[in-house]
Amino acid sequence: MKRVLSRVRNLDVYPKVNEDFYSRTLSGGLITLASSIAIFFLLVSELGLYLQTVTETKLVVDTSRGEKLKINFDITFPAVSCVLLSLDAIDISGEQHLDIKHAVIKERIDNKGNLIQVTTHHHIGNPKMGKPMQKHGGEIQHNETYCGSCYGAELSSDECCNSCDEVREAYRRRGWGVMNPDLFDQCKREGFVQRIKDEEGEGCTMYGSLEVNKMAGNFHFVKSFHLENLHAPHDVKYYKEDGYNISHRINKLSFGDAYPGIINPLDGVHWFQETPNGMYQYFIKVVPTVYTPLRGPVIRSNQFSVTEHYKGPEISQRTPPGVFFYYDHSAIKVNFTETHPSFLHFLTNICAIVGGIFTVAGIVDSFIYHGHKALKKKMEIGKLR
Template sequence: MEGLLHKLKGLDAYPKVNEDFYKRTLSGGVVTLLSALVMLLLFVSETRSYYYSATETKLVVDTSRGERLRVNFDITFPSIPCTLLSVDTRDISGEQHQDIRHDIEKKRLDSHGNVIESRKEGIGGTKIEKPLQKHGGRLGKGEEYCGTCYGAEESDEQCCNSCEEVREAYKKKGWALTNPDLIDQCAREDFVERVKTQHGEGCSVHGFLDVSKVAGNFHFAPGKGYYESNVDVPELTAEGGFNITHKINKLSFGTEFPGAVNPLDG
């Protein structure tokens, strides 16, 4: 056992010197004191910088104003039908887009959250088989159909041949389309019936928006909205209000890359 301890002592990389060989000097004491003070100051300084962050203010020119930012989203609305749900954007520069449809997909959901398979409609949707003349009467030979905008036309030559065109004309006037069942184009396209048949359904909306890198916002509006005096107003309103309960499955900004954690993802 003693031999093992002796071998262990031989591995000591810091051998001790006998005190008889020590010689204490004034300069050595000064160096020791200064070293202790420096170490103490460094300890206090590093501790303070760790607990207290410094605020630095800079003013730089933003050169990315013309660049675009992609907003990726996947949100579920269990109590709002897809027919009444629209995606709108606007920014501080005055650029605004309402009821955006490109790069966005909507899926109808039943009361249990299951996807409802919808039949595909022809390009352009339902056609108006019996057009209503703008000024009444029948179509003359060679005369093309020109639907009325119900007082929202900007000129005598403007035509509204679909329910969507009537809604767009109302938006420009700042009017609310409260009775779409009285609009001939909407009635022929069964707009009200489609809203009624989707009562109690939900909607899953996913896709992306390409917006300017300026202050602004995007939102999901229940009803086809119009923009007036910096206030968004729903065009179609429910008598008891809308249940806008929603779940954010995914919400990220910019180009996606593996390993990125988005704090708003559900």
């Protein structure tokens, strides 16, 4: 056993010097103090780097298919009343969503931007005044199911239009313009024209979200009816002869859920119109983004870049007034992954810091000690004179 311990003792690469042979100097003490301070600050810095989360970025080809795109928006129109403002979405497959009301909220505001009233989804078929007229003529009878006329715009004989919105939607499908809504029993009962007059001079903030197919398309805020894939601004001519002011402020616009560090370039953008009518266009390139945090679920979202263009009414007589957002998808997907250094990497850096500083400090101390000793010896023998 003693032989084994003796062999282990011979492997010691750190031979000890008797304390009687130690020589402590002022320079050595100063160097030790300075190196200790340096070690402390470097250890604190290394600990901060170890605890800090690092986000790695990787670009890959987007191979996802059949997904939906969620669009979140909050836009203020200071010169368009809520009763006339509509939201539509169309994609390149031809799928259309006209006058979207689901998950959309409108806030009536005055000319100073103060809130007047919050308007949610209209209740279809709920008359506000008068008795409804049946499709076949005459008032609705007891226990009779109400079926309002579409005034020639119905696509089949059994189609009913039970509200002003449904009549306008039927006319929209036909590409017809409504020149006098008071001619429709539904609009007259609901006081549609009176609501327009009551909200004259007001603005509107529309916010909410919509889901569209993951393909190129557009969504737009307009005050007009639809004619196939174009718009015929009959409402504009009827309700306001002096033009349509499309001034707007984008409070928020995003594609998908928020994730740490996301930047939406259109948030806070505003544009004030100087001439009536016209079309303001935003061309958006949507970049699919996946954010993988250290803890918690994976966030699938999108970034986007944008360019802007204004098309005046003089360019084309068929240019509908409104604010249009044209979006397309990038073929490249961005993956963000949160990571932080491993504990072994942290331990290695700690050893490197402590060992490196002590080694350098020892070299400096040795240089100063032996230099001072050699200088003192030369002074003693008088070689410095």
